[in-house]
Ligand SMILES: [Fe+2]
């Protein structure tokens with residue numbers, strides 16, 4: 001389904017409830033009423049083009065957002081990506097950690113597999129945090145200064161030499177896959193996690209929640225990377241061309 | 248063997264394409280790797296580069312290139328060709344395919360044909376022996392796994408075990424496929440869990 005501005009947002013959520021955390025990032029919460037996407041965005045001063053391209057990228061793997069690229073400022077994208085990051089690191093990861101620690105408590109300290117999986121996830125979290133940190137401290141600030149410099153260059157024609165040293169293609173080239181390990185963790189749980197616990201029913205219940213969280217996070221992260229690769233990178237490439245060529 | 252089979256589809260008709268995709272999704276063990284519409288430049292090369300186990304072809308999608316492409320594909324060992332054919336398909340075309348998916352078939356028939364064509368065992372392992380073979384790592388694969396989790400490169404592993412680098416890579420692919428584990432640290436957990444390596448061996 002291609003999501004367009006005259007659709008009712010409620011219908012869209014009925015069709016794909018995975019979009020709920022996405023609309024939350026635009027400060028739209030459930031209970032948003034009966035409006036169309038256009039109306040709801042106008043009420044809240046959300047850029048409709050941008051909102052639609054994010055929704056569609058999340059909703060449909062085949063969707064390629066090129067038509068919308070030119071129409072919104074890059075700071076919107078950065079703002080969105082930052083919000084997504086804090087959702088992952090402040091909410092999703094702690095939730096998963098909590099579930100793992102519940103499982104460990106239920107099974108006693110001696111469940112070797114569980115301990116290994118738990119260490120595996122902790123290592124993953126460190127890598128993931130490093131990935132986010134690099135984006136937030138190097139890539140996003142670069143993009144924002146480029147946006148600012150571009151506006152100033154139009155005024156005075158001067159070029160900031162610092163900006164010439166970096167290019168978004170560097171980021172594109174080594175933007176690593178952050179979901180792969182989550183896939184492995186699912187495999188390990190599905191195939192090899194032994195039921196060793198004083199309360200098997202509870203253990204099964206929590207394992208199921210944990211697995212569900214991993215599926216959700218894995219999907220979220222792969223859409224997130226697509227937004228970085230398909231919306232952010234081409235947008236910045238265009239800006240760089242503009243900035244670096246015309247001197 | 249019961250490992251994942253990679254399928255490539257050559258189809259230019261959107262509705263048929265979606266239909267075939269739907270069928271493949273219903274069969275665990277089959278993976279649709281890529282769809283071509285048949286008009287790509289150097290299509291033969293592109294098909295071969297994907298290293299497919301199965302190629303499903305609609306002759307109409309290839310148009311007048313059909314004979315030249317299919318002749319080359321027929322010579323490739325290890326690739327199963329399936330024709331997507333209507334009942335009015337002429338004999339000189341249908342005879343090029345070992346397996347047929349009849350356009351007029353109902354869902355049940357199509358799933359059955361697809362399963363047969365891909366090798367029954369690919370989808371639902373039928374006898375106990377093949378099932379175990381496809382699940383468990385061979386002794387050789389365990390040797391390789393042991394080296395992989397030490398953090399060695401393919402070249403190091405090849406040198407240590409007197410294998411070609413190509414063989415090492417093939418083994419690694421099979422290991423990941425059998426275990427559904429893609430990363431080295433995931434393999435490490437598996438190896439520790441199954442006492443294939445000792446935690447003290449790890450640096
Ligand atoms: Fe990110």
Ligand SMILES: [Fe+2]
Pocket residue numbers: 131135175225228
């Ligand atoms: Fe990223």
